[in-house]
Amino acid sequence: MIALADLKENFRCPVCGDLYEVEYPAWSTQNGTGLAGAARRVLPNPSALKWLWKERRSSTELKDQSGVWRFRELIPILRDEQHIVSLREGNTPLYHLVRTADLTGADRIYAKHQGMNPTGSFKDTGMTTALSVAYERGFSWVACASTGNTSAAMAAYAARAGMRSLVLIPEGKIAWGKLSQALDYGALTIQLKTDFDGCVRVLTEVVRRAPVYLLNSVNPYRLEGQKTPALEIAEQMNWEVPDHLIVPGGNLANGSALGKAFLEMKQLGLIDRLPRITIVQAEGANPLYRAMQESSGEKLVPVEANTRASAIRIGNPASWKKAVKVVRATGGWVEQASEAEIALAKAEIGAEGIGCEPASAVTLVGLKKLMAAGRIGIHESVVLLLTGHTLKDSDYTINYHRGTLLRDEEIGALGREIEFTRRNTIELEADADAVLRELEKAAQ
Numbered sequence: 001m002i003a004l005a006d007l008k009e010n011f012r013c014p015v016c017g018d019l020y021e022v023e024y025p026a027w028s029t030q031n032g033t034g035l036a037g038a039a040r041r042v043l044p045n046p047s048a049l050k051w052l053w054k055e056r057r058s059s060t061e062l063k064d065q066s067g068v069w070r071f072r073e074l075i076p077i078l079r080d081e082q083h084i085v086s087l088r089e090g091n092t093p094l095y096h097l098v099r100t101a102d103l104t105g106a107d108r109i110y111a112k113h114q115g116m117n118p119t120g121s122f123k124d125t126g127m128t129t130a131l132s133v134a135y136e137r138g139f140s141w142v143a144c145a146s147t148g149n150t151s152a153a154m155a156a157y158a159a160r161a162g163m164r165s166l167v168l169i170p171e172g173k174i175a176w177g178k179l180s181q182a183l184d185y186g187a188l189t190i191q192l193k194t195d196f197d198g199c200v201r202v203l204t205e206v207v208r209r210a211p212v213y214l215l216n217s218v219n220p221y222r223l224e225g226q227k228t229p230a231l232e233i234a235e236q237m238n239w240e241v242p243d244h245l246i247v248p249g250g251n252l253a254n255g256s257a258l259g260k261a262f263l264e265m266k267q268l269g270l271i272d273r274l275p276r277i278t279i280v281q282a283e284g285a286n287p288l289y290r291a292m293q294e295s296s297g298e299k300l301v302p303v304e305a306n307t308r309a310s311a312i313r314i315g316n317p318a319s320w321k322k323a324v325k326v327v328r329a330t331g332g333w334v335e336q337a338s339e340a341e342i343a344l345a346k347a348e349i350g351a352e353g354i355g356c357e358p359a360s361a362v363t364l365v366g367l368k369k370l371m372a373a374g375r376i377g378i379h380e381s382v383v384l385l386l387t388g389h390t391l392k393d394s395d396y397t398i399n400y401h402r403g404t405l406l407r408d409e410e411i412g413a414l415g416r417e418i419e420f421t422r423r424n425t426i427e428l429e430a431d432a433d434a435v436l437r438e439l440e441k442a443a444q
């Protein structure tokens with residue numbers, strides 16, 4: 001056990017170099033011998049916890065209204081709840097995907113939409129926890145390297161707490177919407193002439209040399225907050241766990257956090273089985289997929305990442321060992337998605353009236369592939385974790401519908417399906433007859 005004061009600023013063990021993980025020994029013994037503070041308390045029984053978490057939804061207190069902190073019994077990381085920095089994150093919708101059911105023949109497909117968080121991505125759930133820790137410990141500055149969403153979330157929460165934030169992003173390689181958020185929330189925003197992995201390298205040195213608290217997902221307190229969508233999914237499904245959960249993979253913290261949550265819920269008797277957790281990467285940024293194919297997840301060789309799904313353009317994922325553990329423990333798989341498959345899936349999720357950012361759409365590609373391989377049956381329940389809002393990357397969407405996103409050689413056999421989902425804008429003179437003619441054409 002490592003004392004809090006000895007935590008390294010990069011959250012890696014000085015002996016083996018692996019990432020730290022938050023553990024609560026008190027939960028396994030139920031009499032609490034390991035941790036100080038809140039975790040030593042014996043938890044209420046599972047039914048009481050479920051009742052309490054539901055009751056809090058009608059409370060007017062901030063820490064109850066937050067979809068993260070209402071589960072605070074399972075994230076006892078603060079010494080004092082006064083230090084909670086929250087934007088009322090979480091409590092996101094679980095949508096039934098009706099058109100996807102028609103498309104795949106499976107009728108129990110759901111989307112947990114983490115893009116419906118305050119800054120438009122799942123990062124808010126982890127940012128409220130880790131930034132609250134930074135605030136409690138008296139830091140003035142927080143920092144992250146980001147493909148966009150982490151920076152938006154961090155900047156917003158830092159501003160809420162009256163703290164300063166430093167954002168390092170790869171120049172020209174993130175969606176403008178996300179960059180604009182970091183600026184709007186007042187972050188010192190620096191574009192570096194490198195990729196995401198290069199930004200991480202520079203930031204690691206910055207936090208070693210300055211009193212700045214690192215808020216990338218190597219920070220284990222981020223993962224504690226990112227557990228809560230799993231709790232919400234279980235709650236929204238009346239504590240019936242789905243058969244499968246499909247998650248996009250970039251730096252690989254999110255799949256790890258959700259897996260940790262399901263494993264802890266099972267340990268605590270809140271659920272009686274685990275969903276199979278599958279992680280999907282973009283083909284051009286697929287180091288975990290390759291690691292599973294080539295060495296069954298024993299060794300990861302970084303790749304030079306290249307995908308239009310900018311949020312997951314990551315070649316050297318920090319949390320890969322945790323992700324491998326989760327995939328193995330839950331009996332899931334790792335899949336990959338091509339550029340055309342991602343674009344088509346994004347349009348299909350859009351056509352559900354839901355929408356998501358490109359990185360999130362890999363989950364639907366994963367679903368199709370697992371069904372084609374016979375790994376998901378038509379009667380099984382599946383949750384796709386949509387990580388970001390459709391407005392995050394509107395250029396991508398517009399280019400897709402204009403037909404300028406993909407090259408012909410990328411489209412290959414998907415041409416007909418892509419054509420079917422495209423909805424280009426039409427320019428006409430201001431004339432009702434002309435509009436009616438288009439309406440008639442469209443109705444046929």
Ligand code: F0G
Pocket residue numbers: 121123145146147148149150151217248249250251252253254255311312357359360387388
């Ligand atoms: N989806 C979206 C929308 C993301 O922004 C990210 C990561 C992921 C999926 C992948 O999650 O890294 O935990 O495997 N975005 C990062 C960022 C890294 O800086 O915003 P992961």
